[in-house]
Amino acid sequence: MPTELAEAYLTLLADVSRTGRLLRRDELEGLRRLGEQCAEAGYGLREVVSHCLAAARRAWQTLPGTTGATSVGELRRMGDAVLAATDAALAALGEGHERSQRLAVRQEEAARREFIDDLLHGRSDLGLLAERAERFGLRLAGAYTVAVAVGDEPFADVHPMVHRVERELAGRFGERDVLLAGKDGRLVCIAPDSERAVLDAFADLTLRPGPGYRPVLRVATGRRHSGASGVLRSYDEALDALDYAQRLGLPACRLKAEDLLVFxxxxxxxxxxxxxxxxxxxxxxxxxxxxxxxxxxxxxxxxxxxxxxxxxxxxxxxxxxxxxxxxxxxxxxxxxxxxxxxxxxxxxxxxxxxxxxxxxxxx
Structure with a gap:
């Protein structure tokens, strides 16, 4: 893919160096499509730009002015045209590359939301759910515990608190089979039962998030259960604990489902x-x-x-x-x-x- 891009780019620069013209709209859109294709093929933007700059250097070396047959003014004009085309082309390539990345992120977020919905509503085949879970870092064969935080405002995946807690947990514990998401206006943390420290940190971060963030009202933790159905059961227990706390006016901000089994x-x-x-x-x-x-x-x-x-x-x-x-x-x-x-x-x-x-x- 970069080789094809470099060849197309060289052809374009050669014509620009001869005519001094600007890039046409269709040429810019073609470069945007090439940028998208490079992103889809797995090439980073830095690699794409490197190939284009290398092609620009090769084009510069073939300018007629290098033979001495062209005046300094003409050489400057052609050089300016090549540099302007390079600037416009790299901008178009970057736009296409970013467009593809944004689309990929949106698709990943949509797939993640769909997985969370299926997992926490028990609407999918358990075997297929376990396969999909691996894509998001969960191995549902083990035992999991779910913690749910509720505040005075709804949480969504784009809520700043979600990103803040996600960054902090990743910084402290790395990738440890943990999934964090906004669900029905609540903040949900799914973690292996062996990683109780993650759930404790989740509660600390949401109840005392620091300056600029509003703390949640309560955090409830379900009991440990195994498998995909166990995640759903632990989630339901956490929701029940929050419901009982609200209806009973319990003062505690941290709740455990096992402490409320009497209700x-x-x-x-x-x-x-x-x-x-x-x-x-x-x-x-x-x-x-x-x-x-x-x-x-x-x-x-x-x-x-x-x-x-x-x-x-x-x-x-x-x-x-x-x-x-x-x-x-x-x-x-x-x-x-x-x-x-x-x-x-x-x-x-x-x-x-x-x-x-x-x-x-x-x-």
Missing amino acids: PVLMRDRAAMADLVRSVLGPLTEARGGARPLLDTIAVQAEAAYVNAEAARRLGLSVRTLGYRLERIKSLTGYDPADALQRFTLETAAMGARLLNWPEQPL
């Missing part, structure tokens, strides 16, 4: 959970001001490990007012927060209420 168990039978909430907490709606203040009191008491002074501080109440609320909960529900078994029932019902968005949503 899928609680919600596995939604009808039973709704019945528990109605039976245990339903009477709270009779309180002045509704059920919400007393429901919040149950939740904060649990978070404060039933230390009244700490619970009162978090609620912005006096200890005496907190005591009144606890008595009111006991009288309305019949469950005593001071009794260990009854306390557990109240806590479980309160969690269910938050998961079901009760009392705002009727059961």
